[in-house]
Amino acid sequence: MSAAGTRARGRGRGDAGDVLVVQGLDVTVREQMLVEDVTFTVRSGERVGLIGESGSGKSLTALALMGLLPEGLTATGSVRVDGVRHDLVGADERAMSRVRGRDIAMVFQEPMTALNPTMRVGDQVAEAMLIHRTRPNRKAAHSAAVELLEQVGLPDPPDTARAYPHQLSGGQRQRVVLALALANDPALLVCDEPTTALDVTVQAFVLDLIVQGVLDRRAAMVFITHDLAVVATVCERVMVMYGGRIVEAGPVQAVFTRPRHRYTQGLLGASDLAVVDDRGRLATIPGSVPAAGRFPAGCVFRNRCAHATALCETRPPWTATGNDAGFACHHPADAADAAPTSASEGRQR
Secondary structure, three states: OHHHHHHHHHOOOOOEEEEEEEEEEEEEOEEEEEEEEEEEEEEEEEEEEHHHHHHHHHHHHHHHHHOOOOOEEEEEEEEEEHHHOOOOOOHHHHHHHHOOOOOOEEOOOOOOHOOOOOOOOOHHHHHHHHHOHHHHHHHHHHHHHHHHHHHHOOOHHEEEEOOOOHOOOHHHHHHHHHHHOOOOOOEEEEEEOOOOOOHHHHHHHHHHHHHHHHHHHHHEEEEOOHHHHHHHHHHOEEEEEOEEOOOOOOEHHHHHHHHOHHHHHHHOOOOOOOOOOOOOOOOOOOOOOOOOOOOOOOOOHHHHHHOOHHHHOOOOOOOEEOOOOOEEOOOOOOOOOOOOOHHOOOOOO
């Protein structure tokens, strides 16, 4: 399928307006707060990264957006996608099934959990279109599915369409998952560590496919990862998460070259974007991420922060530094201090 053909099916999507509006999103389990007061917007066509160490709440946030939280976890707050009139938080499964896969779609980290092992991959992609009635019949859906498999770079698409997931490599399965997510031209694509399980050469190829897929559809993207170099490559804006909270946000270039929150500063110093010291070593963040729901009161990072004082026992307010940009830190890094990173030389598309 050509890029032009994809745009023609974009349901009149423009270049302005908010595709995703999240306000006060909390995720709890047995009265323990796992994600707290997450608030952000994503505009049409915008690519936003969500970064943080494992256990920071990134994947829970993604699952809450999709209405896919595990049993026992509860979301409160507000999530609205692409002009959907009703709030998706608390919506029943029937309402969510009309939105999920059509207005908002997800690329998961492990493709075997997202694919039905008993169905041929072409049938799975076609089924997604038939469920949402974006193709008039099964023949048209199957033809479109084969075109999508070709678009995501799978070899011999008609033959691949007849394969079962276990007959494909990990990289090929992830490309099928991407085709499945893009099948109905969603307004928003949520990617949760989609290349972590792939080797480096396949990672780069899949990243290119993801970015091209959202560009062709004028879609927005939320890209969740712990890999800061990937965010520098594929995203325009970044949100930093720790302890279930957004602690800093802003344009990738600004955040990665002049971080204000001490956690962001630590992440960058320990990443492969960092400039090593004169002994060839990267910086480290002391300690480890606490178990979910056991972060300290006040500033959630204070027990690992060298700059913490008694003031940090109170929750730091959000300090806005621009549109969709700001931080929550009592003792922020000086804005004039350059971060010890080479992010300014990044490969952003």
